[in-house]
Amino acid sequence: MKITDSLRKQVIQRAQRRCEYCQLHQDCSVYSHEVDHLIARKHGCQTVLSNLALACLSCNRHKGADFATIDPISEVITPLFNPRRHLWSEHFMLQQAQIKGKTPIGKATVKILQFNNSRRILERQVLMAQGRYP
Numbered sequence: 001m002k003i004t005d006s007l008r009k010q011v012i013q014r015a016q017r018r019c020e021y022c023q024l025h026q027d028c029s030v031y032s033h034e035v036d037h038l039i040a041r042k043h044g045c046q047t048v049l050s051n052l053a054l055a056c057l058s059c060n061r062h063k064g065a066d067f068a069t070i071d072p073i074s075e076v077i078t079p080l081f082n083p084r085r086h087l088w089s090e091h092f093m094l095q096q097a098q099i100k101g102k103t104p105i106g107k108a109t110v111k112i113l114q115f116n117n118s119r120r121i122l123e124r125q126v127l128m129a130q131g132r133y134p
């Protein structure tokens with residue numbers, strides 16, 4: 001099912017125009033944030049508000065159709081952060097311009113979505129200096 005304009009508007013409004021993964025505001029991004037399927041359609045989930053999140057281009061590209069990963073140490077299948085089920089502050093914290101995972105879910109998401117590659121850290125440093133992040 002296609003994401004309708006009305007659904008897109010509701011997703012953007014609910015997220016207050018911030019990426020629901022890395023918290024980057026739309027106004028601070030050159031590229032338009034995208035509507036992400038939390039659980040991809042190919043896994044049988046639907047295009048409904050409860051399965052959608054607003055994601056910046058970087059987060060959405062790295063996430064792709066993933067919704068879980070394998071913890072390299074425990075080898076346990078670990079879900080990625082789901083903004084409809086999880087609270088950001090319970091799973092992540094900001095340390096300078098780096099986003100650190102506080103839980104296995106947070107750590108898995110930081111890794112898969114590559115929150116802390118050098119370009120993204122630099123971008124956050126600049127925005128923080130301007131008082132525009134988080």
Ligand SMILES: [Zn+2]
Nearest residue numbers: 019022056059
């Ligand atoms: Zn993001």
